[in-house]
Amino acid sequence: MDRQTLDRLTRLSQLQLSPEEERLVLEDLGHIVALIDEMQAIDTEGVEPLAHPLDMDQPLRHDAVTEAVDRARFLAVAPLTRDGLYLVPKVVE
Amino acid sequence: MQPFASIADLGRGLARGDYSARELATFHLERIAAADDDLNAFIHVTQERALRAADAADRRIARGEGGPLTGIPLAHKDIFCTEGVATTCASRMLADFVPPYDATVVARLAAAGTVCLGKTNMDEFAMGSSSETSWFGPARNPWDRDRAPGGSSGGSAAAVGAGLVPCATGTDTGGSIRQPAAFCGVTGLKPTYGRVSRYGMIAFASSLDQGGAFGLSVEDVETVLGAMEGHDPLDSTSAERAPTRRNGARSMRIGLPSEYWTGLAGDMGECLLAAAKELEAAGHALVSHSLPHTDAAVPAYYVIAGAEASANLSRYDGVRFGFRAEDPADLDDLYRRSRAAGFGTEVKRRILTGTYTLSVGYYDAYYLKAQRVRRRIQQDFLEAFEEVDAIAAPVAPGPAFELGAVDDPVAMYRQDVFTTPASLAGLPAMSMPCGFVGGLPVGLQLIGPAFEEGRLLALGHEFQRRTDWHRRHPEG
Numbered sequence: 283m284d285r286q287t288l289d290r291l292t293r294l295s296q297l298q299l300s301p302e303e304e305r306l307v308l309e310d311l312g313h314i315v316a317l318i319d320e321m322q323a324i325d326t327e328g329v330e331p332l333a334h335p336l337d338m339d340q341p342l343r344h345d346a347v348t349e350a351v352d353r354a355r356f357l358a359v360a361p362l363t364r365d366g367l368y369l370v371p372k373v374v375e
Numbered sequence: 376m377q378p379f380a381s382i383a384d385l386g387r388g389l390a391r392g393d394y395s396a397r398e399l400a401t402f403h404l405e406r407i408a409a410a411d412d413d414l415n416a417f418i419h420v421t422q423e424r425a426l427r428a429a430d431a432a433d434r435r436i437a438r439g440e441g442g443p444l445t446g447i448p449l450a451h452k453d454i455f456c457t458e459g460v461a462t463t464c465a466s467r468m469l470a471d472f473v474p475p476y477d478a479t480v481v482a483r484l485a486a487a488g489t490v491c492l493g494k495t496n497m498d499e500f501a502m503g504s505s506s507e508t509s510w511f512g513p514a515r516n517p518w519d520r521d522r523a524p525g526g527s528s529g530g531s532a533a534a535v536g537a538g539l540v541p542c543a544t545g546t547d548t549g550g551s552i553r554q555p556a557a558f559c560g561v562t563g564l565k566p567t568y569g570r571v572s573r574y575g576m577i578a579f580a581s582s583l584d585q586g587g588a589f590g591l592s593v594e595d596v597e598t599v600l601g602a603m604e605g606h607d608p609l610d611s612t613s614a615e616r617a618p619t620r621r622n623g624a625r626s627m628r629i630g631l632p633s634e635y636w637t638g639l640a641g642d643m644g645e646c647l648l649a650a651a652k653e654l655e656a657a658g659h660a661l662v663s664h665s666l667p668h669t670d671a672a673v674p675a676y677y678v679i680a681g682a683e684a685s686a687n688l689s690r691y692d693g694v695r696f697g698f699r700a701e702d703p704a705d706l707d708d709l710y711r712r713s714r715a716a717g718f719g720t721e722v723k724r725r726i727l728t729g730t731y732t733l734s735v736g737y738y739d740a741y742y743l744k745a746q747r748v749r750r751r752i753q754q755d756f757l758e759a760f761e762e763v764d765a766i767a768a769p770v771a772p773g774p775a776f777e778l779g780a781v782d783d784p785v786a787m788y789r790q791d792v793f794t795t796p797a798s799l800a801g802l803p804a805m806s807m808p809c810g811f812v813g814g815l816p817v818g819l820q821l822i823g824p825a826f827e828e829g830r831l832l833a834l835g836h837e838f839q840r841r842t843d844w845h846r847r848h849p850e851g
Binding site for chain 2 (some may be wrong): 285287288290291292294295296297298299305306308310311313314315316317318319321322323324326329330331332333335338340341342343344348350351353355356358359360361362369370371373
């Protein structure tokens with residue numbers, strides 16, 4: 283784990299680290315990667331990846347309207363809205 | 376009125392009119408007021424709502440329509456959405472978030488007549504094993520205030536352990552019900568993945584997260600589970616299964632996996648072995664066996680949980696809900712500064728780990744590899760359950776550690792060595808008090824095949840009829 287990799291991960295995950303945090307996290311991530319590398323010792327040749335713990339398929343429900351979205355109620359928890367819309371900084375000139 | 380009464384006894388007291396649900400709620404609210412400055416088990420206490428719910432329960436009991444949980448006080452881990460009541464997940468990101476809906480678990484327990492007294496403290500976004508990463512400060516252990524209550528559901532375990540509520544909800548992703556139950560001397564059950572709806576339970580790692588319950592006995596946990604469980608159309612991963620019923624053969628084969636039992640420190644090992652012997656004395660056979668991929672569980676877990684967390688937590692963008700940074704220069708700046716200020720360091724470490732293992736060039740070597748290891752671990756259990764009916768194991772390597780004592784993330788992750796395997800395999804697992812080491816409670820873990828909670832409850836209930844560890848409570 284080096285500074286360049288950490289910069290890339292921070293950018294990909296839309297985070298920011300203070301210089302102090304960066305120093306600590308860089309060291310910690312090195313240790314965490316060493317920890318997760320321990321599983322490389324396991325022979326998994328021919329083993330299918332397990333995504334669902336009980337190997338169940340995703341069931342589909344009937345395609346029917348089951349609830350009405352109450353726009354005002356859901357917008358009420360947003361930090362900044364106007365005219366029933368979420369507000370973000372200007373993205374097009 | 377006495378603290379630490381069973382749900383059944385409280386129900387009888389309410390039915391007889393020895394006290395009202397309002398009096399019962401008030402009694403516990405007063406206990407919270409007296410103890411919680413110190414314990415910090417609660418993030419929010421919802422006194423007015425509690426008293427309104429208690430009055431409704433009293434009317435229901437008066438009509439003769441009460442059930443086993445009507446009027447029983449409880450607390451919800453602050454990861455469950457509660458309509459109109461702040462739900463923070465112990466994060467600055469959600470410090471002011473008031474959900475517009477109830478989690479299914481909350482709605483079902485409310486429908487059963489429970490009286491919610493408040494929301495309990497936890498590790499931020501359930502990421503931790505000590506409840507120290509909370510934005511609201513650490514919760515403390517009722518047996519020793521200088522020690523951690525475990526985590527991530529530490530507030531719920533501490534509240535039940537201190538007699539502030541008779542029962543509480545929790546969630547378990549890699550041990551977050553079982554380990555705090557062990558540390559606080561209470562009983563805690565993580566059901567099979569899919570047994571309890573995850574709707575309205577703030578997501579951490581969706582293929583692992585599972586809601587469950589804390590109580591003072593197996594019987595109480597069974598009662599709470601009965602009101603929580605069952606298929607929910609709002610969670611497509613919730614299973615359609617018959618309700619859990621305590622059931623188990625008079626004589627079962629109980630596996631003691633060598634990977635869990637070797638290397639335990641002297642007192643811990645003796646205490647746990649004595650508990651296993653108690654099950655043997657009850658007529659069950661103890662069988663040594665092996666779960667050979669146990670050591671790979673912590674590494675595989677931290678890959679999978681981190682990867683799922685990095686995806687789940689991408690929803691916190693400062694736009695639709697949660698913390699928003701002031702005066703952003705542009706959209707990226709809004710995202711980055713909102714997330715930088717809203718998340719604590721452990722959450723950032725997990726997101727970065729997950730982003731790493733999912734990124735181009737590492738996906739196969741880490742994420743897919745971890746899923747293959749996950750299947751190996753699941754196969755270990757499937758093979759074991761051909762030989763044994765249930766598995767008995769430690770919950771944690773030691774009793775509650777001192778606050779601040781485990782300050783290295785990898786050392787903290789290794790605390791989960793005995794709990795992550797059952798999580799990866801989606802299996803039901805329970806912790807119950809089985810003795811003390813150095814004055815601190817120790818928990819015995821029972822692990823069963825998928826959807827065999829009833830077997831664990833039967834074994835646990837039998838154990839608690841023969842022992843009184845679950846009836847020991849901290850002073851003060």
